[in-house]
Amino acid sequence: MGQHTLNRLSVTKVNALIERGYYADGGGLYFRVSAFSTRSWAFRYTRAGKAREMGLGAYPDVTLKEARERAAEARKQLREDIDPIDQRQEAKSAMIATRAAVLTFDQCATAYIAAHRSGWKNAKHADQWKNTISTYASPIIGAVSVDLVSTVTLLKILEPIWTTKTETASRLRGRIESMLDWATVRGYRKGDNPARWKGHLDKLLAAPSKVRKIEHHAALPYSDVGAFLAELRQQAGMGARALEFAILTVARSGEVRGATWAEVDINSAVWTIPAERMKAGREHRIPLSEAALELLRALPRIDGSDLLFPNTKGTELSDMTLTAVLRRMGRPVTAHGFRSSFRDWAGETTAYPREVIEHALAHQLKDKAEAAYARGSLFDKRRRLMADWAAYCSVVAVKGGTVVQLRGQHN
Structure with missing residues (x-):
């Protein structure tokens, strides 16, 4: 290194x-100007x-000040018989190894499903895992390192779904527990499992079997929608038809x-709702089954x-008209609740991506890139989704394990 005057x-x-x-600045520190006029520091x-x-x-x-501090640290390492370049490489290798040993929650979910997919008898099991996790967990902790997931x-x-979607929430908890x-x-995290039930979450959440039943459910379980629609089709009046159309x-x-009628293109099977009638202020195209x-x-x-x-006067139905249909049928639910029934069905029983389902509901996606993708290329997928939903709604389970396929017959 030689003896050089510093600074x-x-x-x-x-x-x-x-x-x-x-x-030279002294002490092994040099200011370097390359043939391409780039300027940097070297020791x-x-x-x-x-x-x-x-x-x-x-x-x-x-x-200049920072370069002198870095050069001073390198000289100190040399005095301690440490090669600064080798030390830097070792630190870099250690950092790479540490990163390799870290998985985000979403990466953990993907890896877990891939590892267990072949052992699941039901081919849809993996899709159900993926959809419930992506719907309820990923938006909150998807990007969090799995070793940082806590109670x-x-x-x-x-908590937001424990009393309203108890079965789904309980199933989700068990899946997260297995993943963790x-x-x-695998060595990606240490310590107790924050998703375990006995002796932990059972102290913080009501037992699923003891959750108080809500007297006025906002939504039907999706498994009951087919039977409801069969009953609805026997109801006369514009209110019943409007409610059926809302469900479909x-x-x-x-x-x-x-x-x-001006918004509907029967030949193309598309209903286009103009921006001024949409909650988000954007035109929404719905593929019609x-x-x-x-x-x-x-x-x-x-x-x-x-x-x-229209009502009998040719004007718009009131919101109470659809509510009256539900009350007449003895159903303590809301028309809006069927959107939740659809969301649960799509998220828990189908393999459609989250953005397809959310766009079908005209929900605004938070991620701008995802939203642009949804607007640009998901219409055909949404058409298949709505056809599958209509098909699901037309099947009613009957005692004895058989099913009845309904036609769209109305009084």
Whole structure:
């Protein structure tokens, strides 16, 4: 390294240096100007008879003061018989190894499902795991390192749905517990499992079997929608038809009640709701299933009204009209609740991606890139999703294990 006077350069001099070459500051620190006029700092030394050079960063990102501090640290390492370049490489290798040993929660979920997929008898099991996790857990802890998942984060996921979607929440908790156990055995996390029930979450959450039944359910379980729709089709009146159309299209009540024939293209099987009638202020195109089209074809046209579902005066139905249908049928649910039934069905029993399901509900996606992708290329997938939903709604389980396939017949 030699004996050199330290701090030979100044900020003014460094700023003026533009010719290619090495300019000594002393103590092994050099200011380097390349043939391409890039400027940086270097520390030069001799180790075991071999000349070595270590970069200390580009100028002006690394200031003269910072470069001197880094050079001083390198000289200290040499005095302690540590090669600074070797030390840097070892630190880099250790960091890479540490990163390799870390998985995010979503990565853990993907790895767990891949490891167990072949052992699950039901081919849909993996999709059900993936969909419940991506729907309820990923938006909250998907990007969190799996070793940082805690009881607090678990409660953020479970508490909002524990009393409203108890079965789903309980199943989700068990799946997360299995995933975290797997991550612990694989060495991705340490300590107790924050998702375990006995002796832990059972002290914080009511037992699923003891959760108080809500007297007025906002939504039907999706398994009951087919039987409900069969009963609804026996109800007369525009209110019943509007409610059926809302269920088949998973549109909001106000969007259905204000729907006009001008918005519907029967030939293309598309209902286009203009931006001014949408909650988010954006035009929404809904692919119409054959069941929805059959309903529309059976509707009477009212002279002087362009509404799909006008009242006897030719004007828009009130929101209470759909509520009255539900009350007449003895169902303590809301029209809006069928959107939740659809969301649960799609998330728990199908393999459709989350963004397809959310876009079908006209929900605004938080991620801008995801939202742009959804607007641009998911319509065909949504058409298949709505056809599958209509098909699911037309099947009613019957005692004895058989099913009845319904047609869109109305009184």
